Amino acid sequence: MTPRTSVFKKRRLNLLVPSINSQHYFGGIHTAVQVFEAMATHFEASRIILTDSPPDDAALARFARYSPVASAQDSIADAQVVSFSDRYGKTLPVAPGDHWLATAWWTAYAAQRVAAWQESSYGAPGKLAYMIQDFEPGFYPWSSQSALALATYRPKQDLGIFNTSLLADYFASQGLDYVRRVVFEPTINDGLRSALTHARVSTSPRSRRIVVYGRPSTPRNAFSLICEALRIWGWNDPRSNQWEIVTPGELISDLDLGPVQLKALGKLDIDNYAELLRTSAIGLSLMVSPHPSYPPLEMAAFGMEVVTNSYANKDLSTFAPVIRSTFDMTPEAIAQALSAACDAWDERAMVPAWIMPENHAFLAEQAFGPLAAAAAHKLGVVSRGNV
Template sequence: MAYSFTQTTARVLARLARYQPVRSGLQKLAVAYRQQQAMSTASPNHDIAEVLPIDPRPAVAQGGTRLNLMVPAVSQRHVFGGIETALQVFDALRPYFDQARIIVTDEATPEPRSDAYYGAWPIVPMASESPPCDHIVAAGSRWGQTLAVHAQDHFMATAWWTAHNAFALLNWQRAQVPEASARRLLYLIQDYEPGFYPWSSRYLLAQATYEQPGRTIALMNSHWLADYLAAQGYAFPVKEVLQPRLHPALAAARARCETFAKERILLVYGRPGTERNAFSLIVASLRLWARHYPQARQWRILSAGEAFAPIDLGSGCTLHSVGKLSIEAYADLLCRTAVGFSLMVSPHPSYPPLEMAAFGARVVVNRFANKDLSGVSPLLVSASPPNPEGFSAALRTLTQAFDHGETSCMPANASEMVWQGGFLDSCGPGFAWAADVAAKLLGDAPAIPATV
């Protein structure tokens, strides 16, 4: 019945369309409809979601000194090297304050791992008053809500958009509390973050967070990054340069490993969703290596980092993702990996290639500006030129050397490692600067831990 009605309607419209006035009217309606559809589908959203303001309100209860870590996420699936380092730095600093609070800027329902030091902290909505204990504020869905801030709140920023909002919170706090007029932001800078974007609004906003040096205590993660920032013209009068260090759990696993029992495993650090890790270039290089190295199919080619479907590399080779591993599983894989491949298109050294080399693998990496990891250890090989031909040639050299038993440059165990710098000194004073930084943040008050 409905089909018959549709057919009849179509025939009537076809006959009416023979008349010029009707045809013109239908054509105008069609043009108007297409224009309306184009406007509705192409209407852009000009908001920059990351910098949605975190609006403050005076806290009902005024407490003691409180250190606030502003970090994009704390859920286990999001805690990679950068966020992990931020949480470690925060943990080193919080004993010098009466309370600690983590403000999660990008997650509405954070799910921290239960065995983390913050794993049992209560998670409260931004609109709620602060409980009288260390806690986490979920600020990822903050529209129409405000954050309780009191006179003794001190802020530590991580990603550039957290610094953007932290400066705004400091501005408000200064207006409310005259004695906070000289208060500075502790800014953990772990990369040159304008480089995450094309020249754009976000590029400028990220740059702007480096341009308030008098209001900043800068913690820069690695001398490579500190030197790069200086070369770009950024000078921070109050700063501390951190040196990357092997994760304590990995260091413990490495210490337990009597020998590095290497297998034909080629491990890459694969993050398809992060452009600076150059995943497409990694895949192109692996395909060229597989095509030109006859023994390539004898190797297991694995990727740690983000999960993705298997990728056919040709010549009987496949790149398989193991995703984000537990520390224990990752350490086991590192012990068995013979060759690594990890790229980072930025002045930050990146932890995975250092971790692979720390467990005795020979690792192909890239240079960037003033950064050249080959000076850290002979196990780290900077390929040139940084294209598929250069990287595949380096991979061919390392895999062929392993297949031919040429392992003289590969340490049999941790004690034979040749290494420049403090990355392996996990038992050393990695956070010896904490007391000094806490004193500066507190306004040169005595840096005495607030808790025993």
Template sequence: MSTPQKPVDKALKTFAHLSSRSVYVLQKEGLKGFYARTKRKILPPKVLQAEWSKTYASEAFMLAQWLDCTPEQIERSKQQMERYAEGLQIQSINWYLPHFEHAYYGGVYTILRFASYFAQHYQVQSNFIILGSPESPAAEEYAKRVSSVFPALASGKAVVIRSDNDLASVPHTDACVATFWSTAYYVLKNQNTKRKFYFLQDFEPMFYPAGSSSAQVEATYRFGFYALTNTISLKELYEEQFDGKASFFNPCVDTSIFHPPAQRDWGGEHRPYTVFFYARPNFFRNGFELGSIALRKLKEQLGQRVRILSAGQNWNPADYGLEGVVENLGLLSYQQTAELYRTCDVGLAMMFTKHPSYLPFEFMASGCMVVSNVNSATKWLLKDGENCLLTNATASCIADTIIRGLQDHELRKRISDQAAGMIQTQFSQWDAQMEKIYQAMCSDMR
């Protein structure tokens, strides 16, 4: 008797059979049409839909069909950039962004900060081209999310695109900027511009397992865009590994918002210690699983002498076995976040890609001692025993490092004071960094 096919195996075979048709659907109907047709054809039972949607293969197939380009398109784009390589006073920019829920998210906030500076200092008109999904809101909602945080961008147009056909609705501008790898495929095909840039804030191939999707990300680094990189390490990587051209900026902190408290009790005799956990269950690069086990160990050892808080994403600790261990405060405003950090003794922020994230900068500025993982790509910033405590990436090592930082009051005070001073002197001048990038964008690129 033959072995019955597993549902996912059957779905994969059906998916492969439909692949050529899927290309047509993506081109003509966009992601919404592609999702609808795929579900109807190969995923009718609810159980099968749930099983398939959790696989890496389902996402990788979708990305391979959706984000594609030809050698001719790459060459045409490079030739277009060569025609406008001389100095150019940029007065209009299309910023291509992925979907975002709110403008306070670190990477999006930085992009909009630059756009706002360009508008206020050089009267640059910025438009926002959003890569939509079936669930995406209308363009007007995205425009509202932008202008509510950065009023200087209120005149900008928002456009939601879901397929190549939608590029016809994108305004002509002096420059366009890809801000995430998926947006680079649309910037590549946009011919209504003079210059193309890549706003790199992390090494995005590491967001995926080594395979199809990570290869698609790497391919965008060879499109020939001029990179604007968040940190010098990303600039060096883009130039050395991908033969690109780049300018970098240093991440900074608004020290009028993120600053140490006027007074701090460095002990823990009369109150519980407070630890902030940078916990994002859906982002693998932040080591949520390791951090969770480490903090269970921490709670087992210190009990009521420690309070562990999290914020920035809505998730239920009970779903991850963290009920009674972590209190998740959900989404907070920028000001509320800064106020929270000032109450914390230690901030645990792990990052396993090429960028340290903004959390260590904000912790340091707020007088909260950083605990993070050893990472060769972030050693330019994180100095063990000087401005943070670094730990090997095991649950017990993480827990022990946090306990050391909590209980050694003199060590924590010394490190926190040095870190806050470093932020104030080296990483607090956003205007200088944004001015540097605008001048680079307008420079002679021959």
């Protein structure tokens, strides 16, 4: 990302994010935008810079208050969205008052270099916050990509905004203890709250259904390990033919695993996903990373017996009594955990033993305002309300 000088005079927060299109606008990107918009209230102007995909019409409509601006323009609009995925031979206007909020590691790599350019061009380096939502070097084999991802972690220079204290603590254990950091904890999707209230008062038995969080395209979700564990469970547990196994999300066709079938539900809207959790008994969700991921937490909230994995300092069995978190990530150990979950339901005649209580931290309203204020303060930004 090549910068050029700009006449823009205001203090501006810039979000570098791969895409805001609907097929990408979930999970980490959605959370990053929420944090950005909360932080932007402490700035005079804001700009979204799209590094990987140009925005489609639906995305621009969703971000209607942001003016679409070409990188060739040095616009004075207070809220801008700039498509910079096709950047060969192009430059981006950067002013002395531009601050940066990076997301994926390659956006941090770009922002760090632009911040250094600000020092050589304007006499002071740009200030940078890094939204850290996983340990991204682990997304790759040892390689150029993993080395560059690791190099973007600068704990003595940048502000780290961590998605969960588990992840922040993992970074510290790896010698990446950020001098300036803020942390937020996961909370349940608001679209699940109504169904959870219903689940809390329901006395109906659950269906003999296992819900699998399957993402074949994402290695850290260990889909092949899940499939092998289901095969072993199917061969070894005589009750397996009594259970339905389903997976919402990526898988678009059913999968024959030998003794059991994995039924593909495709992508579900939030209401259908909530109903699936409310009526199902067991969840199987793996994440080979220090971040907990949201599916096992959502499953547990509804009282499902959840089989997941531990990793380094992550042990989700402390999060809820219905989570079985195995340190042994072999298909045999996961299959045994599934059988133990079946035993638990059989002993209770398919009635849940626990539904997440209303005062659980996961059910708190997610308010990024205090975190945004703390982040702005740590960047040395005086709130507009205090100017």
